[in-house]
Amino acid sequence: MDLLEYQGKQLFSAHGVAVPSGEVASTVEEAVAAAERIGFPCAIKAQVLIGGRGKAGGIKIAADVEQAREHAAAILGMDIRGPRGEGPFRVERVWVEAGSEIAAEYYASVILDRGEKKLLAMVSARGGMDIEAVAEEDPAALVKQHIDPTRPFTAAEARPIVDAAGLDEDVRDDAAAVLAKLAETALAEDATLIEVNPLIVTSDRRIVALDAKVTIDGNALYRHGELAEIDAESVEDPQEAMAREKGLTYVKLDGNVGILANGAGLCMSTLDVVAQAGGAPANFLDAGGGSKAEAIVDALTVIVSDEKVTAILFNIFGGITRCDEIAKGIVEASGRLDLQVPLVVRLDGTNSEQGLEILAGAGLANLHQEKTMLGGARRVVELAGTP
């Protein structure tokens, strides 16, 4: 789960990392009132889960009330796309923040290094820009050190990388302390990514986190009540919200071919094969192992609630999942939901014969059986037409 900037900053603040004071607002009036309390200049910052907000016009500095109103009105409700075309993300909230006088911009992060199976702390004196580009251009500018996850990471241990990164000497102690606190935050809050870019030195020589990018491990939310609440409220897409309520693993995509498969790997593979056949998948939906009829009804309900869907592919390879259960689910769903779109079904594996018999016996209109995954993909693309 990714946190919005202001949520990340609240987490930092709770762990003793300095952040500028600010307030969150979801209307122009709220934003203006917040700006008046905070004082000028202040920053109006779009709260969306994507980088490159500044370039997209999602961050503006207001020198007075009129500008605060103008910027809040422009930013709230705008659609922001990520640098790789992600999104669009609609801006529902802005963070109104006290302006900072910046003497220097650094970079600091603590991330899960999957390859090395450790946490990794990183520091650079070249913050405020795309850190991947910095690392590519001048690898020595990004100093890294692994962290032992079984014990606290101290400021004394952080000091050598702060030195190596060449931060201003007078702030190195503070910067090392901040890095230790970021590591503490990661360990205490089950964060797999904490990135501060920029980590600034203010004109009065304090170290302040001016941005916050935080990812929390979804598997650990059960032990973080407040973060779990944020997670529960974070789903904005109607299909994703419905799927979550029904306990289904669903990801909305842009296309018109609805997809249901069992198992995450097979489902990803099904999306790929549909795309290779010239189609555009509308979603990822893993019906899971041991799927029962009721789960199929739920899954179809979610898929067809997306109005873009013009045909659906069921790709089931039954292992623990029994194809006869899936077939019963399809028949039941067809009776309960007035399905308007063609359904292509490929059943293979455990009890596939019985499953196919159940489907044949039900005589469902608009149901097409295919023997193979590739055959199913081609057929559904044909039936779905162009999106």
Next chain:
Amino acid sequence: MSIVVDGETKLVVSGLTGREGSFHGLRNRAYGTHLAAGVTPGKGGQDVEGVPIFDSIREAVEEEGANTSMIFVPARFAAPAIDEAIESGVHTVIAITEGIPVLDMLRTYWKAREAGVRLIGPNCPGVLSPGVANVGIVPAQFFDPGKIGVVSKSGTLTYQIGNELKQAGEGNSSIVGIGGDPIVGSDFIDILTLYEADPETELIVMVGEIGGDAEERAAEFIAAEISKPVVAYIAGFTAPPGKQMGHAGAIVSGSSGTAEAKKEALEAKGVRVGESPTETAKIAVETLRA
């Protein structure tokens, strides 16, 4: 020969008294796996269909000679259960449980490494050595004994490919599900090493997916250390960045962990990558018979 589980495997199942644990544990026994014991704290002295239950894994090791542990306990209790297994004296721990917090696994990973215990999973379907032993939830009916070793991050995708190999008349030395979490006990490299040393294995099929860099690391390793042919498949070309695709580890972060990058890394080292599960099985069969 086969890898990870074989005729010497004496299995102890943590969670054998639970619904899932008993269903799969007894299925594994029916397949021919030596199911030595079950463990549920507080239920020591009971039995599940004749399988003795102990309060701790160590007791199962001491009393029944168990050497392989399977973990079927719920996610929030699973990391301590794996830790217990690591310290119990078994040489192999296979963790099926999905949903273990990743920082817990980070600590458990190093515990296993330091103890010299082989950890497979978590969030994996387990290991099947066709005709010999099955530890986990892999449906054995889709796999015959044979010469192809399979290592995969995904369960059903592996069944799909295994079934296509079987229909083509080929079988498997072992099927190892390494799991779809960001931190797993054994990576592709660990299992490739075992297949390289296994005389029965003549070809390796590696099934990867988006997220992390295990496939890229495997590509380097294959070029340097593996003499047997490797055929790969990667899932997730259509996955949008930043979205978790079912598995906790299946996520493209920024520009890293993409299927495209993994495919390119493997192909650059001479590993053929199938476009679909079907094509992957076909390439494997052709390569094996060439």
